[in-house]
Amino acid sequence: MSDVVRLTEARRTYRMGEEEVHALDGLDLVVPRGEYLAIMGQSGSGKSTLLNILGCLDRLTSGSYELDGKDVSRLDDDRLSHERNRRLGFVFQSYNLIPHLTVLENIEVPMEYAGIRPGEARQRSTELATRLGLGGRLKHRPSELSGGQQQRVAIARALGNDPSLMLADEPTGNLDSATGIEILDLLDTLAAEGRTLIVVTHDRKVAARAHRTIHMLDGKIAREDRRVAEAATP
Amino acid sequence: MRPGRLLALAWKSIAEHKLRSLLTVSGVVFGVAAVVTMLAIGEGESQAAQEQIRRMGSNNLLLASVKPSEPESGTSANARVLSYGLLEKDLLRIQSTVPEIDLAVPRRDVPVDARVGTRRMRATVFGTSPQYESVANLEVAQGRFLSAADEESRLPVCVLGSEVAKRLFLNTDPLGRDLHVGDNAYRVIGVLSTRGEGTGGTAGLGGESDAAILIPWSTMRERYGSIIVDNRGGSRNREEVELHRITVRAARGDEATVGRVAGALRRLLAEGHPQEDVRLTVPLELLREARETRARWTLILGTIAGISLLVGGIGIMNIMLASVVERTREIGIRRALGAKRRHIVLQFLAETVVLCAIGGSLGMGLSILLPHVLTTVFGLQTIVDPWFLGLAFGIAAGIGLVFGIYPAMRAARLDPVEALRHA
Ligand SMILES: Nc1ncnc2c1ncn2[C@@H]1O[C@H](COP(=O)(O)OP(=O)(O)O)[C@@H](O)[C@H]1O
Ligand SMILES: [Mg+2]
Numbered sequence: 001m002s003d004v005v006r007l008t009e010a011r012r013t014y015r016m017g018e019e020e021v022h023a024l025d026g027l028d029l030v031v032p033r034g035e036y037l038a039i040m041g042q043s044g045s046g047k048s049t050l051l052n053i054l055g056c057l058d059r060l061t062s063g064s065y066e067l068d069g070k071d072v073s074r075l076d077d078d079r080l081s082h083e084r085n086r087r088l089g090f091v092f093q094s095y096n097l098i099p100h101l102t103v104l105e106n107i108e109v110p111m112e113y114a115g116i117r118p119g120e121a122r123q124r125s126t127e128l129a130t131r132l133g134l135g136g137r138l139k140h141r142p143s144e145l146s147g148g149q150q151q152r153v154a155i156a157r158a159l160g161n162d163p164s165l166m167l168a169d170e171p172t173g174n175l176d177s178a179t180g181i182e183i184l185d186l187l188d189t190l191a192a193e194g195r196t197l198i199v200v201t202h203d204r205k206v207a208a209r210a211h212r213t214i215h216m217l218d219g220k221i222a223r224e225d226r227r228v229a230e231a232a233t234p
Numbered sequence: 235m236r237p238g239r240l241l242a243l244a245w246k247s248i249a250e251h252k253l254r255s256l257l258t259v260s261g262v263v264f265g266v267a268a269v270v271t272m273l274a275i276g277e278g279e280s281q282a283a284q285e286q287i288r289r290m291g292s293n294n295l296l297l298a299s300v301k302p303s304e305p306e307s308g309t310s311a312n313a314r315v316l317s318y319g320l321l322e323k324d325l326l327r328i329q330s331t332v333p334e335i336d337l338a339v340p341r342r343d344v345p346v347d348a349r350v351g352t353r354r355m356r357a358t359v360f361g362t363s364p365q366y367e368s369v370a371n372l373e374v375a376q377g378r379f380l381s382a383a384d385e386e387s388r389l390p391v392c393v394l395g396s397e398v399a400k401r402l403f404l405n406t407d408p409l410g411r412d413l414h415v416g417d418n419a420y421r422v423i424g425v426l427s428t429r430g431e432g433t434g435g436t437a438g439l440g441g442e443s444d445a446a447i448l449i450p451w452s453t454m455r456e457r458y459g460s461i462i463v464d465n466r467g468g469s470r471n472r473e474e475v476e477l478h479r480i481t482v483r484a485a486r487g488d489e490a491t492v493g494r495v496a497g498a499l500r501r502l503l504a505e506g507h508p509q510e511d512v513r514l515t516v517p518l519e520l521l522r523e524a525r526e527t528r529a530r531w532t533l534i535l536g537t538i539a540g541i542s543l544l545v546g547g548i549g550i551m552n553i554m555l556a557s558v559v560e561r562t563r564e565i566g567i568r569r570a571l572g573a574k575r576r577h578i579v580l581q582f583l584a585e586t587v588v589l590c591a592i593g594g595s596l597g598m599g600l601s602i603l604l605p606h607v608l609t610t611v612f613g614l615q616t617i618v619d620p621w622f623l624g625l626a627f628g629i630a631a632g633i634g635l636v637f638g639i640y641p642a643m644r645a646a647r648l649d650p651v652e653a654l655r656h657a
Contacts, residue, residue: 052651055570057569057570057654058651077574077575081575082572084569084570084572086572092654096567096570096654098564098567098568100246100247109568110571113574118239161572
């Protein structure tokens with residue numbers, strides 16, 4: 001299976017008293033392996049809902065979701081947790097590091113849940129942190145790091161269990177433009193290595209780096225752009 | 235996650251709020267201390283009672299003459315003789331009328347100065363019968379005890395308490411030698427083993443024999459008049475006491491039999507000794523009293539322990555619920571990174587259990603101190619069995635489990651998406 005994501009007729013409906021809100025309204029989406037996809041759209045168009053579904057943090061009301069060729073739309077909580085742990089990597093706008101853990105300990109959290117032995121986890125986390133330029137900060141706490149450094153820790157953590165799909169929600173939203181560019185360069189590197197990336201953003205400059213951009217409106221894909229120069233053929 | 239890692243994580247989180255954690259577990263600390271103290275008092279009382287029973291014999295009932303608080307008005311002021319206590323006719327009535335008894339053994343005590351060569355000591359002569367050996371649970375170390383033949387022929391023979399033998403004969407063998415009391419000489423035929431320990435008024439039937447010289451009952455009747463003159467310690471008391479003790483042995487050691495015998499004796503005493511110059515001590519009843527004391531303490535301390543542990547548990551639950559709210563974001567992050575619900579449950583449960591284990595440890599420290607204080611201040615006998623400490627620690631950890639499970643479940647039930655949105 002070369003498609004990492006296969007969403008068919010995806011619907012996610014919130015019930016607000018009498019009213020129903022269709023946050024996802026029959027959306028179809030296929031993301032081939034190695035694609036770098038950007039999601040844009042106005043506030044309330046359903047981007048976060050889509051990302052939660054893709055990240056196995058939420059379940060569809062109807063329709064189906066195949067992740068890595070496996071139907072995950074009907075899995076129970078434990079199985080979804082397992083999928084998140086093994087196949088997914090999250091990068092958040094506000095980094096979401098655990099404050100009382102050090103850089104290495106933060107990177108090791110998903111490895112612990114995957115049952116990796118502490119020694120091996122320590123080795124892997126050290127390698128990842130060093131590779132992302134955090135070599136001198138291994139024992140620091142998040143509060144002792146700059147925003148850019150914290151986001152690097154989050155990216156290292158997302159890579160820990162070698163995910164099939166990385167999801168980033170406004171990864172540069174809290175960073176100044178210079179630091180933001182560093183992070184975007186890092187994502188480009190990961191994409192160039194063949195990782196599958198989905199980034200939600202408001203920023204055209206961010207979307208410009210992706211192979212493809214989908215524009216959402218009212219829970220559906222209204223339009224999509226493909227970058228012609230380096231068309232996504234992995 | 236590995237248990238070791240879980241505990242390390244829990245420890246780290248607790249260490250982050252040291253004072254808060256300490257205050258949180260104080261209820262558990264006191265609860266645990268109360269539980270152990272309760273057990274220590276119970277154990278102490280029970281051992282004390284068992285020790286008393288062992289000394290007195292569970293089949294035995296003890297009658298002792300006691301000086302009435304006010305001298306009898308009938309006594310002539312000049313004579314200054316105080317007459318009270320058990321009479322020989324009491325002994326005969328007991329022997330002939332009280333059912334379900336094996337024996338009733340008399341004893342009369344006369345304080346004397348005893349002498350061997352140039353060595354002297356103050357001692358008490360017990361006039362008693364051969365059965366006294368068995369009812370008083372004595373053990374002969376050397377020679378033999380008084381016999382029926384000695385009794386019959388009113389021989390001037392004696393059996394020495396260990397203290398008397400040691401002080402008057404030093405390291406030499408007392409058997410066959412003479413001991414002098416006033417003008418009388420007594421041939422030593424036996425020496426008793428040391429009873430040691432407390433001589434306590436009612437209880438001690440044992441220890442006091444260490445400083446006694448035991449002679450046949452018949453010999454004493456012949457050689458000592460009815461008036462006992464005690465001029466030891468400077469004062470000069472003249473008393474008329476026929477018998478100081480009667481030890482009654484019931485036919486069986488069960489509570490019912492002993493109870494019936496005690497009842498019969500009380501009726502006799504009520505008739506013959508309305509002035510209350512005789513006291514009846516029933517070891518089995520002491521045991522019941524000890525049990526009642528124990529029950530009382532168990533109730534008081536059990537209530538305190540229960541309330542402390544409950545309050546402690548609720549306090550811990552409260553803090554853990556607050557901690558869950560405080561760490562909602564962390565829970566969301568962990569869930570996003572692949573934590574299953576049970577991982578979250580275990581994480582919070584481990585924290586509560588570690589917290590309670592710390593409380594349990596502090597409580598154990600206090601548990602060693604508190605019974606000690608009770609012993610010193612109230613004279614309560616307490617015994618802290620190491621097993622109690624283990625139990626107390628277990629209770630503390632159990633509290634952690636019971637009161638930790640709800641906050642932990644709350645944490646695990648949080649919706650990951652909601653939790654991640656939490657400020
Ligand atoms: N938990 C929720 N309960 C009810 N409605 C929700 C919830 N989450 C999102 N929605 C609604 O679903 C729609 C899509 O929201 P969202 O996915 O957050 O959009 P975006 O991320 O593009 O701003 C909005 O109308 C929003 O109000
Ligand atoms: Mg959003």
